[in-house]
Amino acid sequence: MKKLIKKITIALLLMSLGAVAQQTPASAQSESILIIGVTAHLGNGQIIENAAIGFDQGKITFVGAVSEADTSNFSKKIEATGKHVYPGFIVSNTSNGILEIDAVRATKDTDEVGEMIPHIRSLIAYNAESRVTETLRPNGVLMGQITPRGGTISGTSSIVQFDAWNWEDAAIKIDDGIHVNWPSSISFGKWWLGEDKGPKANKKYAESVNDIKTFMAEAQAYLSGLKSPMNIPFEAVEDLFNGEQRFYVHVSGQKEIIDVIHFCKETGIKNLVIVHGAEAHKVADILAANNIPVILDRAHRLPSHSDEDIFFPYKHAKMLMDKGVVVAIGVEGQMERMQARNLPFYAGTFAAYGLDKEEALKLITLNAAKILGIDNIVGTLEVGKDATLFISEGDALDMRTNILSYAFIQGREISLESHQTELFERYMTKYSEE
């Protein structure tokens, strides 16, 4: 009973926190805007110096040199000479909005019970008013793929933009793909039971893979039959076979990656995306030949072996892109939600270790959009796409100059404040009055 009271108290406490809402979502774009005099980073590898970017009714209507822009078409002009404009950054494979505080279990909505649960949908649990998510926006991170994490087949992700009243407003692509935690052929010793801490061959690997195969085979059989009585999990994977949904497989080892590729060929699953891919570089040729993209982990991580190149995590994106693999950056891992605001700096680090800066930028713009299947609406500064973009004082991949003056989502000028900036201001005011 005491525990229950404690839990309720925590829940109430958090609800009251929730009452301190996110910055009020901006209203729809009411006047056409032209940003003038900027360096435009299109997100597709190109740069336009002294550029103008125009947008109206939420869509980009002009991208080009200032000299070519017809200023009379725009009711509002933003002079931003010397500044930089970027398409809004996209964070792949994150859990923002479905887990608020790591250590408080009551705030955790990432892991559902069960093994084969493709029908579990992240979108409906997405808290559009997360206080963590609003801190991503001042760094240019304006969209994210919200992914469930439990079980073997974890569920269905959706892609949202970060300025919304509720999850329906937030969604820019609903149920974009199914996520699978592929088993590892290596298992770790249960050190708390006195076993060696290190990894060893996972004797259950074949069995675990077979479970996924069986599920998919049975789903296919079901889907080609009368579908009655209805089977909810099987229904949930239908779009994998017709290519409308992505198949995101969270897998690291080279052997397992090859197994996944064979698995997809056998079952007829299209649109495979490798997530993590710690050893993807070892099979990069195969990935490239099969047009399989990779969502890599953050650059800011340690090598996985003590004798591995100490800079390997920084070089990983280049190793894959040099072979023609399309790469984006995911943030899954410790404290991923608050770390998601460092997404631009992961791209910057990949640039420091070999990638051209505009190529590195693609990791969080065009490539991410392509991999997630939203490149028709976002990911680059192109006429017709959503006016989801921002103005930075300088290079947005470098923390010294990633300083935003404006950010727009679907043409709406969003607030760059957060409860963090409010506290900053509150206490600076306190001290200035003392």
Added chain:
Amino acid sequence: MKKLLLSCLLLFMVNQLIAQEYFPESIGVKSVNEKFTAFTNATIHVGPTQTIEKGTLLIQNQKVVSVGTNVNLPKNCIVIDLKDKHIYPSFIDMYTNFGIKKPKSPSGSRAPQYDASRKGYYWNDHIIPDQRGFNDFKFDDKKAKEFITAGFGVVSTHQQDGIMRGTGLVVALNTTDSNEIRIIDTDATQHVSFTKSKTSKQSYPTSTMGAMALIRQTYMDASWYAKGNSKTTDLALKALNNSKNLPIIFEANSLDNDLRGAKIAKEFGLNYIIKGGGFEYEGLNEIKNSNASYIIPIKFPNAYDVSDPYFDSKVDLTMMRQWNQAPTNPSVLADNGVNFALTTSDLKAIKDFKSNLLKAIEYGLDKETALASLTTIPAKLLGKSSEIGTLTKGSYANFLITSGDVFDKKSTLYENWVQGTKNVITDMTVKDIRGSYTLSIANKSYKLNITGEISKPKSELKLDSLKVNSKISYTNGWINLFYTPLNKDKTEFVRLTAAITSNDNLTGSGELTNGNNIKWTATKKADKEKKDEKKKEEKKLPIVKPLTYPNVAFGFKELPKQQSILFQNVTVWTNEVDGILEQTDVLVKDGKISKIGKGLKVSGTTLIDGTGKHLTSGIIDEHSHIALTSVNEAGHNSTAEVTQEDVLDPDDINIYRNLAGGVTTIQLLHGSANPIGGRAALIKLKWGVSAEELLYKNRPKFIKFALGENVKQSNWGDSQTVRFPQTRMGVEQVYIDYFQRAKEYDAKKKSGASYRKDIEMEVIAEILNKERFITCHSYVQSEINMLMKVAEKFDFNINTFTHILEGYKVADKMKSHGVGGSTFSDWWAYKYEVNDAIPFNGAIMHSQGITVAFNSDDAEMSRRLNQEAAKAVKYGGLSEEEAWKFVTLNPAKLLHIDDKVGSIKVGKDADLVLWSDNPLSIYAKAERTMIEGVTYFDIVSNERMNKEIKTERNELINMMIQAKNKGMKTQTPVKKEKVLLHCDSLENL
């Protein structure tokens, strides 16, 4: 001790063969057998350095009566002729748990236990010096036979449980007589380890450093107790004092712990005999300097199964090298004059002992040392030289009879006599029939090879070059040989028998497949041994990879040396009034910054062109947990008695990774498991040196305190609700309690009154006396404020708040208290108490005049703290120059080392980093990192090492595959996981 022995032996008067003279006899006539046995014509190895050719060994009852070439044989003497045979003293294993069962763990609740279970003993259940191996001892016949077969005559055994484990006994492996004869000493040794007792769940200590502190405190308390200071009886301390003259054996089981044990022994003027882990060669200098004696296991890693290329990536270079190098351990120690005994301990089976010992010899261990390490050395370490270890008059008649050199693969061990009792290993009356024969039968001439062991031979039968299936058996002087003649249609057998005679040829009778009786003869061609000798000549010496410093990937072949270096035309971030100087030269000489200026002309130095590059002082991390094997002692709410300096890990690859990120000095803090944590270690990242040499010279003293959720165990699970404090309210009282007690302790000490020395109180008193600084893990403003008030009440200042995520809310109070802040650049939202953590924290505190640093608390972040510093520009708009100080000069100030490091100033340590770009830029790389003029990292060598690692891995993998194909044992790959330690990391003792 002897009296005790006698009284205890009364318990063991069962089934004895030799009756004591004063015992009554009730089941027959009282018969006494005083026979002598003489072994003549043998090569007698009296000890490792003394050999008698054609000697005689005379024994009676359990003892040696005489040994030499002119021994008068008494009339009542049985004579055994040992022509061509050798006699050696039997081996001694001084580190076993022979005959002692492991204790059981208590079952029951999962709730933590903080108090001792035992009453009338020490306050900690893991201190069991009153435990006697003798009480748990039950002679184990089966195990004894295994030891005897491997050549052992005497073992020392103890209960391997607890930190202070009590006494061990010395016992002869005499399977005939009973304990009153075979137990040589009931309490011969005392034992210490860092591992807790399985018999108790008492939490403390949870770490190696806690175990070390506990051992120290126990020794102090024992000597205090011995002086009669205690008002109550403590049977544990009493027992410890009673056994204080016995040799102390310390179970280390790893190189790190070898040196830690040696350190404690040195502090207390004790001579520890250290049971090592088998990798002592990796720290040879420190092992030598420890001046301790060692007990070395003769266990070597098996080759890893790397036939699957996917799996080999899981085998770390360190592990592969250990497989390759570990067999040199005994020889390297011997060559360097380290005194050691060998033990079968750690072996999976005692029968592996001989093959491993032969391997050590193959890898260079000389046979004389090998014999000494199994006989005279353990005898001496046990204080039993006059009784065991040699074959001199009066010592126990424990000896081996062999066909030749005991350390030769070909030699056969015939008999192992223990206390004058014979144990037959291989019957020496059995004739050796091994060799090549020509077998003539039914007009066919076969080649017969007999190999294998003397009494268990194997047969190989060939007709021309074709193999014929055959089998041989050899018992009671007869052989049976049967084989299947080559026949495609049928399986039939030819059966042959022969009695073995003195004739080398075999002659006998048999039955053919058709049932006809025949006579047969096999003519011996050559002895088996000749072929072996030939083989041996072909055998190459094993290839052993050279060690590096440290002996892991990216270690140096030779430790780098101090250089004179002139950085030319570089942008210098001085962190001094000069600010950032463009196109400037910096001269490094004798490990110091010698000159700063434009166009410096110096001869005889290495020139480094810094055009377009930036030179800064090395990064300093105020809060790190790398290079440690333990972080938290969580067993008590105050653990000021522990110190991180005890548990450094100089081989941690993260040292090198940090260097590559421009880090040169780090403070290793205790974790946040308790309000009063342990003492900190300040180190420079001198990759390749020993733990002691890592330590910053003349370092200020620091201790870690902690506030918030961790110390009140908020996120430890529902069973962790016992320990005080569970609330922030309780935390304040913990501090007041300890400071008050330390104040009273210190006053008593200073008054000259006698007092019980308490390490914890000593440390806390240092804080009160302003000799030690506090750095306190902290989150929310209430508790930050509280700790400052408590400190003020006791008239001292908190030096640093680390993490200090709500420091911005009380920056004015912090400023007036005079405390600094070492914070995260942008971490938050990982637990409830960091909800109000904001990335502007550093900038706000800085704006209020507080000395602010950014720290890592994380092995990943610490290697790019330059990027973290840049976040102070983004969040809060600091100038680049001020932001840079957050990771260099400011932490130096907080650590009170800014007189030596933290800026580029003439006279300061040359701890410098050359950056490819503005160090705050995301694109900047550390190209060269030096400490005191020694370059420990440079980006060019790093790329070279990447290639060398690949080559070495490949060579070792090939060697392992070869080893596997020769049929040697292999093990599944195991990736060596460096466990990353954070504030809340716990060990498993």
